[in-house]
Amino acid sequence: MLFGAILEALGISAILPLVSVIGDATFLERHPYLMDWARCCGVAEHTSFIIVSALFIMLLYLLKNAYIAWECRLQISFATNNMVYYSRELLGKYLAKPYLFHVNNNTATLIRNVNSGASVAFNAIMMPMFQLLTEIITAATIWLMLIIVDPITALMVAGILSVLLLAILRGFRRKITRQGKVQNEFSAQYIKWLNQGLGAIKETKIMHKEAFFVQEFGKAYDKFGHANGIFNFLNQLPRTIIEAVVVSGLLLLIVIKALMGGSPESIVPLLGMLALAAFRLMPSANRIVSFYNGIKFQQPLFNQLYDEFYAIRKQIEQGKSGQEYTSCLPMEFQDKISVRALAFKYPEGKKRVLKNINFDIPKGSFVGIIGSSGAGKTTFVDILLGLLKPTSGSIYVDGVDIGDNIHGWQENLAYVPQTIYLIDGTIKENIALGLKMQDIDEEKVERAIAMAELADYIATLPDGINTKVGERGVKLSGGQRQRIGIARALYQQPKVLVLDEATSALDNETEKNITETILKLKGKITIIAIAHRTTTLAECDFKVKFINGMAQVI
Numbered sequence: 001m002l003f004g005a006i007l008e009a010l011g012i013s014a015i016l017p018l019v020s021v022i023g024d025a026t027f028l029e030r031h032p033y034l035m036d037w038a039r040c041c042g043v044a045e046h047t048s049f050i051i052v053s054a055l056f057i058m059l060l061y062l063l064k065n066a067y068i069a070w071e072c073r074l075q076i077s078f079a080t081n082n083m084v085y086y087s088r089e090l091l092g093k094y095l096a097k098p099y100l101f102h103v104n105n106n107t108a109t110l111i112r113n114v115n116s117g118a119s120v121a122f123n124a125i126m127m128p129m130f131q132l133l134t135e136i137i138t139a140a141t142i143w144l145m146l147i148i149v150d151p152i153t154a155l156m157v158a159g160i161l162s163v164l165l166l167a168i169l170r171g172f173r174r175k176i177t178r179q180g181k182v183q184n185e186f187s188a189q190y191i192k193w194l195n196q197g198l199g200a201i202k203e204t205k206i207m208h209k210e211a212f213f214v215q216e217f218g219k220a221y222d223k224f225g226h227a228n229g230i231f232n233f234l235n236q237l238p239r240t241i242i243e244a245v246v247v248s249g250l251l252l253l254i255v256i257k258a259l260m261g262g263s264p265e266s267i268v269p270l271l272g273m274l275a276l277a278a279f280r281l282m283p284s285a286n287r288i289v290s291f292y293n294g295i296k297f298q299q300p301l302f303n304q305l306y307d308e309f310y311a312i313r314k315q316i317e318q319g320k321s322g323q324e325y326t327s328c329l330p331m332e333f334q335d336k337i338s339v340r341a342l343a344f345k346y347p348e349g350k351k352r353v354l355k356n357i358n359f360d361i362p363k364g365s366f367v368g369i370i371g372s373s374g375a376g377k378t379t380f381v382d383i384l385l386g387l388l389k390p391t392s393g394s395i396y397v398d399g400v401d402i403g404d405n406i407h408g409w410q411e412n413l414a415y416v417p418q419t420i421y422l423i424d425g426t427i428k429e430n431i432a433l434g435l436k437m438q439d440i441d442e443e444k445v446e447r448a449i450a451m452a453e454l455a456d457y458i459a460t461l462p463d464g465i466n467t468k469v470g471e472r473g474v475k476l477s478g479g480q481r482q483r484i485g486i487a488r489a490l491y492q493q494p495k496v497l498v499l500d501e502a503t504s505a506l507d508n509e510t511e512k513n514i515t516e517t518i519l520k521l522k523g524k525i526t527i528i529a530i531a532h533r534t535t536t537l538a539e540c541d542f543k544v545k546f547i548n549g550m551a552q553v554i
């Protein structure tokens with residue numbers, strides 16, 4: 001970019017001497033060094049010297065522009081490659097964050113960060129910073145050329161323009177930063193309302209709340225749009241101010257000269273030079289202001305993500321490419337799970353949700369977790385799944401604290417949550433979630449389907465297991481979705497199966513059949529099931545009843 005800037009400046013300043021040569025037939029005689037060179041090349045005659053000079057400048061321009069085009073391609077691919085890399089890494093980092101981070105952060109903010117964070121960093125901060133530097137170098141080079149030609153004019157122009165630029169940059173800086181913060185905040189807000197309105201489409205339609213979501217989205221988008229509008233205006237304004245001041249300055253100079261009694265002829269050369277200098281440096285000054293303002297405007301999001309990006313940068317420097325999704329040491333489970341003095345309080349909550357929980361789950365048993373709503377069942381299961389860290393106490397597996405090897409412990413688990421999240425893909429892809437098509441074991445899929453009582457339903461589908469389920473599984477019934485969730489868990493052939501109200505959406509007959517299937521697994525795998533229906537847990541070995549955060553084995 002530095003070399004490109006020097007070439008740009010050279011290109012601009014090469015035309016002026018050519019104009020002088022064309023207009024001055026005695027040019028070569030007055031410059032003996034050039035005359036010697038021209039004689040050597042056989043172009044000492046005025047016209048041929050003009051032709052050769054023009055061709056030389058043409059060649060310079062062609063080379064300069066070829067270089068600029070190549071540089072431009074390099075810049076774009078640098079920014080694009082980094083943008084893609086950093087966005088992917090940022091998503092990886094978010095996915096690797098503890099579950100509580102996701103509980104406390106709205107997905108709209110995370111979507112905004114992954115979507116625009118890296119783009120802002122490279123396209124709106126880093127590239128303009130380089131361009132700003134290049135522009136300063138271009139302006140400085142043009143100015144140096146001016147100093148050589150006419151030092152007084154150059155100093156005058158530099159004085160006026162630098163005072164003007166500083167005044168504009170200082171005057172606008174705070175306003176632009178404020179608008180940058182506003183647009184950053186409301187870009188997350190409008191995505192949130194978009195997510196919520198479209199996410200709750202059934203409720204929105206039935207309760208006729210379309211207007212509410214449109215209004216809330218509109219409010220946030222209006223603030224976002226206005227901040228952008230104000231920034232665009234503030235970014236356009238300097239151009240007009242600079243032009244007005246510079247042209248007024250030039251005209252005032254004529255007035256002053258004329259008032260001081262200078263002859264019109266004496267004003268012409270000075271004015272010509274000044275105008276040339278001003279009109280050359282003005283676009284540069286405009287671009288400097290524009291790049292600087294653009295950086296200030298986008299800085300709030302960049303500042304927010306700086307630490308994350310810095311960590312990614314460090315990772316690259318250490319030669320680690322991408323997130324390390326390495327396999328972990330497996331955790332043995334031969335005997336029992338022991339819950340000891342377990343207590344938990346949500347960071348945002350006032351009181352402890354779990355208090356001094358103690359019980360054992362022998363391997364191969366079927367345990368029912370019961371208790372009234374809000375008693376702490378899901379929180380307990382989240383700790384068992386390694387999603388939440390206990391405030392005190394621990395869960396041990398064969399005497400080893402699961403907190404010491406969460407990933408190893410999780411390798412043993414499969415989980416069926418209350419609400420199954422289905423990806424917008426086929427039934428097969430949903431059952432073998434997270435596997436590439438070619439890695440899916442069809443036999444295992446079929447077995448999981450049979451165990452989850454899905455075979456009859458799938459037999460009625462023209463595309464069978466390759467049927468698309470729609471976004472979040474909208475094309476399926478609640479019970480079918482739940483059975484896909486169960487099949488997904490069984491596909492993994494876990495050692496411990498955790499069910500959180502996993503059969504609540506099923507009719508009695510289907511639930512009975514699935515429970516029978518699950519019971520067949522009893523002894524082979526350990527089953528821990530939260531259920532409100534007594535029938536689900538009729539065959540369990542024992543129940544743990546949660547009451548106000550305390551647990552009682554019954």
Ligand SMILES: Nc1ncnc2c1ncn2[C@@H]1O[C@H](COP(=O)(O)OP(=O)(O)OP(=O)(O)O)[C@@H](O)[C@H]1O
Binds near residue numbers: 348371373375379
């Ligand atoms: N992220 C959170 N921050 C603060 N408090 C929370 C959070 N999540 C849950 N709670 C509180 O913890 C308590 C236990 O919730 P939990 O979901 O474990 O109950 P539960 O027994 O599974 O209820 P249900 O049967 O209705 O699913 C509740 O009082 C709930 O309000």
